[in-house]
Amino acid sequence: MQMNAPAPRNAIDENRQGLIGKPIDRVDGRLKVTGKAPYSHEVQEGGPAAYGFIVDATIARGAVAAIDTAAAERAPGVLLVMTHKNAPRQAQWGPLDTPDRYARASPQLGSDRVEHYGQAVAFVVAQTVEQARAAARLVNVRYAPEATELELERHLGQAEKPPEQFGQKTDSYVGDFDAAFAAAAVKVDSRYTTPFEVHAQMEPHATVAYWKDGKVTIHCSAQLLKSAQKAVASTLQISPSKVRIVSRYIGGGFGGKLPIYGDVMLSAMASRQLGRPVKTALTRQQMFHFTTHRSNTIQRIRLGAGADGVLTAIAHETWSHSARFDNFFENASMQTRSLYAAPNRLTTHRSVKLDLPISDSTRAPGEAVGMMALEQAIDELAEKLAIDPIELRLRNEPAKDPELGVPYSTRNLVGCLQEGAKRFGWAARKAKPASTTDGRWWVGMGVAAATRGNLLMPSKCLVALDRNGTLTVRMAMTDIGTGSYTVFTQVAAEMLGLPMERVRMELGDSEFPDTPGSGGSFGAASAGSGLFDACTQLRAKLARRLGVDVAAASFEGGRVSGASRSDSLAALAGAVGLEATGEVKPGTMAKQYSQQAYGAHFAEVGVNMDSGEVKLRRMLGVFAAGRILNDKMARSQATGAMIWGVGSALFEDAVLDPRFGCFVNNDLAGYHVPCHADIPAVEAHFLQEVDDKTNPLKIKGVGELGVCGAGGAVANAVYNACGVRVRDFPITLDKLLSGVGRLTGE
């Protein structure tokens, strides 16, 4: 099926068994908490594994002048030491202009060049992980370092306009921004900076690779199985049919597992050479440089409005970095194209090539940091206008997408703001900062909008009903902790009228029908729609077997009934069972309607009068994101993402050492993400919404929505609490202290 028209009323709308929307526990929950869900590194398959350990570069740019592996080779248990001198031939890096950046060839140890700190310069394989790690320290590398460029601020002069990314143009211009801004009665012109961030998933990247009959099986932690398969195939210059990627359980993706990395390629090459499985995990420290990160950003936002608060001009410009050999940019201005009305508009992205590891998608690339800036700018404008920040947003609500000129599929930002205000007690907020105290704490409230683009990607699915009436679903789809296993089980069970226990959800294997995987918050919508189509085909087959028109058939309690006939799915499947395949493709709906999910964040923080310490006191997100498949799963996604937002606003900061091109706080002790003590009551609530323009399930992506704007609400609450506006994230106490001192007169 293709989304060329609004989805008609269907079995998901009917929801006869009531499974859709129900807050059902994770179907894989028991396996996970009992340790029976093997993550990549725990997989034992293909024989006894040897263990790999990566030796990473300690310079940011230059060449390996000499590498001495003799001591490592003599070390106990060592089976192989691979360097650029003896690594198998691989494809060149890239190409850069490929439509799928995650399917690019990424050779390892391909030459003596060092392009960033932490790049692999050698790979040691031994009988045990301890032996491999010990021997890795014996590899002696002499570098010929070269001059580096590492700092965004210092090299802004070299900023270039990068090519469009993920199908979105780099810049946009509507009307005459400059003239309108110059003429505006009230203006904001603010500059914001956000730091380097890393994904900080719980599960480190790990691979087990082995070969059999010329085909490599790779268990690794990958969000996108098909892209990973293509990346391995093109790197090793073999057919994709000779590569099988398996990722059954993934301990957090967050964008950091959209690409695959050298642990995969090196394990695959070494395994072929040694004729046995090779298992390699990255250390947490290695992850900071060997995998991707979010670029730091510089953002300038200009808002021009009349005294009535109606925006006449809006501009959002973002500067970020890419690795010198790459072309990624942090698309932080993107949401500004559709969030607020204004006749004159400008959004740009500029990128500076630096000698740093690859910057890439990280936890809502673009919006996560873009909205920390934009939603603070709106707050600044509200203060200048003396208009409540919610009211200001209501006054700038567009009737249609202001840049695309098409209607929104559904858009309920207004409902989210209003419902949130009621639930949060917004009326109690005092507009004047530093007006509320609680002991030695100033207390403030902040609000921000949330929005994230909704996507539908091509996806396929196979469903097979056996003689016992059990349905097996197969998709090359992943569950990165989002609840895919669970929501797809709900969809399949509801479509076929089966209890949840009679559905076996098999995901995580590239041999299964193609899906786009998990990324860009498109997973549930895309793979779920492919599944919907497969179930629709199977329903038709079952109705035909029963001899009734499918439109008149009902599927409930493991039976198909209609026209005074009824039979069980098991009987109808027959001795050999019954299969169906399905497929979804995006269509004209994606162009005829502007599709986003929306929300509103409310935060209350305390700022300590003596120390400047910021403490989140409570937080609420209200979202309108289409139909919700599972209220528990969706709330878990939303609150998790809101906590990312808190981390982004208050803690996260990968600190670059500009002498060496490395992040110095490269572990989870030094790189702060919120811990339990930082997070009090964080709640998420979903408004009723059904969007028939998006996909047959009428859902929207929720994975990353919760972080979009969350940090902005926290920042606005900090300002409301103490009157100090910090535009340089994260908002740490040192940046508040001078202002706090001024207020207390101490």
Ligand code: MOS
């Ligand atoms: Mo998400 S950063 O698109 O995996």
